[in-house]
Amino acid sequence: MDSLWQYQFRIILLGDSTVGKSSLLKRFTDGVYSDVADPTVGVDFYARSLDIEPAVKIKLQLWDTAGQERFRSITTSYYRNSVGGLLVFDLTNRKSFEHVREWHREVTEHILPHHMVYILVGHKSDLIRERKVLRDEAEQLAAELGVRYVETSAKCNSNVERAFELLARDIYELMKMGEISARDGWDGVKSGLTAKVLYPAEEEAEREKSCNC
Numbered sequence: 320m321d322s323l324w325q326y327q328f329r330i331i332l333l334g335d336s337t338v339g340k341s342s343l344l345k346r347f348t349d350g351v352y353s354d355v356a357d358p359t360v361g362v363d364f365y366a367r368s369l370d371i372e373p374a375v376k377i378k379l380q381l382w383d384t385a386g387q388e389r390f391r392s393i394t395t396s397y398y399r400n401s402v403g404g405l406l407v408f409d410l411t412n413r414k415s416f417e418h419v420r421e422w423h424r425e426v427t428e429h430i431l432p433h434h435m436v437y438i439l440v441g442h443k444s445d446l447i448r449e450r451k452v453l454r455d456e457a458e459q460l461a462a463e464l465g466v467r468y469v470e471t472s473a474k475c476n477s478n479v480e481r482a483f484e485l486l487a488r489d490i491y492e493l494m495k496m497g498e499i500s501a502r503d504g505w506d507g508v509k510s511g512l513t514a515k516v517l518y519p520a521e522e523e524a525e526r527e528k529s530c531n532c
């Protein structure tokens with residue numbers, strides 16, 4: 320079946336600078352990783368589609384903070400117009416883990432009365448010996464915030480796909496339940512039904528048309 324995207328979710332990457340947000344995005348959208356990252360050269364947003372169910376395609380529009388991670392330097396519309404957020408910390412940087420609560424609070428307060436769907440991401444899992452945050456602690460924080468937790472490495476391509484997919488699925492499930500929906504003046508979710516839907520009678524006619532025997 321031809322289907323272009325049917326829904327678009329706008330998702331933001333949150334967390335201290337150097338935790339690996341841009342690297343996660345590059346790995347997920349371009350399949351590449353580079354040890355040398357220039358924090359000043361940032362693309363504003365990336366995009367990639369996921370097939371969430373047969374014939375249901377979700378286009379993820381992924382926004383990077385491009386080196387402006389200080390609190391309150393990010394504009395409110397950036398948060399407001401997003402439906403999902405990855406709360407990213409560096410497993411080898413204790414401070415970045417401690418700041419997750421602040422990121423969560425900052426964003427959650429800004430978007431009231433609306434809500435965002437989050438996932439907590441412990442990044443750079445390949446640096447096993449330098450690890451400063453235990454999985455248990457991170458899982459506990461995730462439970463407190465009521466979000467999922469996943470450990471990723473852009474360098475080794477571990478769980479990167481999974482992190483984005485879990486978040487997209489959670490959003491999609493809430494959408495199916497009617498808790499999230501596209502609305503005017505909000506860019507978090509867009510619905511663009513471009514799939515060619517064939518009803519049984521039309522399908523039969525199509526089949527007959529293409530049948531030469």
Ligand SMILES: Nc1nc2c(ncn2[C@@H]2O[C@H](COP(=O)(O)OP(=O)(O)O)[C@@H](O)[C@H]2O)c(=O)[nH]1
Pocket residue numbers: 335336337338339340341342343353354355356357358442443444445446471472473474475
């Ligand atoms: N070992 C390791 N280093 C990483 C990983 N992801 C990013 N980095 C490094 O961490 C630094 C900061 O990454 P960057 O993506 O620019 O972080 P951002 O400031 O949060 O966007 C860079 O030197 C990256 O190469 C990873 O999965 N493993």
Ligand SMILES: [Mg+2]
Pocket residue numbers: 340341342358361383384385386
């Ligand atoms: Mg960056």
